[in-house]
Amino acid sequence: MPLGEIALLGCVLIEAFGHNETSPMTMHLPADYRVFIDTSGLFEGFVFASGAEHYVALWSEQEAATANAEIEVHIYAPGFVAFAGNGGGEIYAFDEVGAVFMLPMIGMASKSAIKIAGNFFEFAQGFERSVAPGK
Secondary structure: OOOOOOOEEOOOEEEEEOOOOOOEEEEEOOHHHHHHHHHHOOOEEEEEEOOEEEEEEEOOHHHHHHHHHHOOHHHHOOOOEEEEEOOOOEEEEEOOOOOEEEEEOOOOOHHHOEEEEOOHHHHHOOEEOOOOOOO
């Protein structure tokens, strides 16, 4: 695999660069995220998290791999892996233990991360699903 290429390995791991551009590292998407996507599909809509309503569009594992490479999360916010966007200049990312954070696209840095949930399951509990009339 060419150096710098982002690839999914067994739909579980994302290979990304570590602290320098010559040593790749492996980052995990948390199991609860993968299980949610496998059982419920990708969610796009509003989520109530950390006392506020936010918009979220979850990414597939391939989209996450591509986005992490393109926006260079590994450089600007080491220790985080992005998994969703809000369509308004911020991304959602997991830290190394699986907590959910919001990161700005402009001025992205680990110190700019705002924790909004302890894990993906906690985050997903805030998803606001609309129900069609009469259902």
